[in-house]
Amino acid sequence: MTMERESINGVPEVTAVSTLNVIDLSGSDTHRSVSSLKQACLDCGFFYVINHGISDELMKEVFDQSRKAFALPLSEKMKLLKNEKHRGYTPLFDERLDPVNQLNAGDYKEGYYIGIEVPEDDPRAQEPYYGPNVWPDEDVLPGWRQCMEKYHQLALDVAKAVSRLIALALDLEIEYFNKQEILGEPIAILRLLHYEGRVSDPSKGIYGAGAHSDFGFITLLATDDVSGLQICKDKDAVPQKWEYVEPVKGAFVVNLGDMLERWSNCIFRSTLHRVIIGGQERYSIAYFVLPNHNCLVECLPTCRSEENPPKFPPIRCRTYLGQRYEETHANLSKYQTHADLSTQERPKT
Numbered sequence: 001m002t003m004e005r006e007s008i009n010g011v012p013e014v015t016a017v018s019t020l021n022v023i024d025l026s027g028s029d030t031h032r033s034v035s036s037l038k039q040a041c042l043d044c045g046f047f048y049v050i051n052h053g054i055s056d057e058l059m060k061e062v063f064d065q066s067r068k069a070f071a072l073p074l075s076e077k078m079k080l081l082k083n084e085k086h087r088g089y090t091p092l093f094d095e096r097l098d099p100v101n102q103l104n105a106g107d108y109k110e111g112y113y114i115g116i117e118v119p120e121d122d123p124r125a126q127e128p129y130y131g132p133n134v135w136p137d138e139d140v141l142p143g144w145r146q147c148m149e150k151y152h153q154l155a156l157d158v159a160k161a162v163s164r165l166i167a168l169a170l171d172l173e174i175e176y177f178n179k180q181e182i183l184g185e186p187i188a189i190l191r192l193l194h195y196e197g198r199v200s201d202p203s204k205g206i207y208g209a210g211a212h213s214d215f216g217f218i219t220l221l222a223t224d225d226v227s228g229l230q231i232c233k234d235k236d237a238v239p240q241k242w243e244y245v246e247p248v249k250g251a252f253v254v255n256l257g258d259m260l261e262r263w264s265n266c267i268f269r270s271t272l273h274r275v276i277i278g279g280q281e282r283y284s285i286a287y288f289v290l291p292n293h294n295c296l297v298e299c300l301p302t303c304r305s306e307e308n309p310p311k312f313p314p315i316r317c318r319t320y321l322g323q324r325y326e327e328t329h330a331n332l333s334k335y336q337t338h339a340d341l342s343t344q345e346r347p348k349t
């Protein structure tokens, strides 16, 4: 169901507002939760999750700490630049989620990647997306690391709770995705995001975040109260119809990623989304959950039949993620000269 509302740019175009299903994680009626979640997963793969157990205080602290980090001078942030393991700061335009439409520049956002902390001398640090994080100095941002690590852990618990409902909705046993080889040792990536106030203009390829679907299993998204996220349920429609997903206080917006779409043989949907900025800066906190590096993502037993054979060959999580990062992120060599700071130069639009 959708309602209509004015576009935030004051442009006299009418944009729909999506009303997504709300899943209450503290609810005692599992049957009802599973059925509501299943309907959302079949329809668009986006839903709200409430009563997830992460306190308002912690959420506020994560946003406050994120604002403080992005408010540092660019020279300080560049000292925390992302490394080859995709940990650390990503400057404006680092990511270009929709290369076809973003002809002049990447996303008008900066970000900060924090993965699961794995010490350099741990054998798991050989994996492409495991290793130590890049942390700001304690005296520059006191309590920052502690706050992010706490949130990281709790968000993973929420993701595991959601994964139980997803398993049931797919007629799998409740802990199917929580097995050691899937979410037992996952790739879980916290990403702080800051969109500057630059007004988006799709006709010129200017977006807060270009149209994309997420790569992984599921994403938990917390946003401030500034609108911007839009979804397109039918990417093949001409013209495409975009609907706002409005912030709901205390709720996560949860969306399914392409890996789950693939796993479920396209029965569950990973939907195209983007961020349109209306002139106000915006902060959001994404938490991307993917299975273990070695996990073979292969059509689930309950999603295949003679009439519906697997649509994709099996693929390892690490291979899939590698391909998707490559397609959408700036190569590190871009930052290796003193031209570092010129990454912030505005393209001519």
Ligand SMILES: O=C(O)CCC(=O)C(=O)O
Pocket (backbone or CB within 6 Å): 193, 209, 214, 221, 223, 228, 229, 273, 274, 275, 284, 285, 286
């Ligand atoms: O900031 C948002 O609202 C969405 C971010 C997003 O879609 C992403 O980072 O994948």
Ligand SMILES: [Fe+2]
Pocket (backbone or CB within 6 Å): 212, 213, 214, 273
């Ligand atoms: Fe996304």
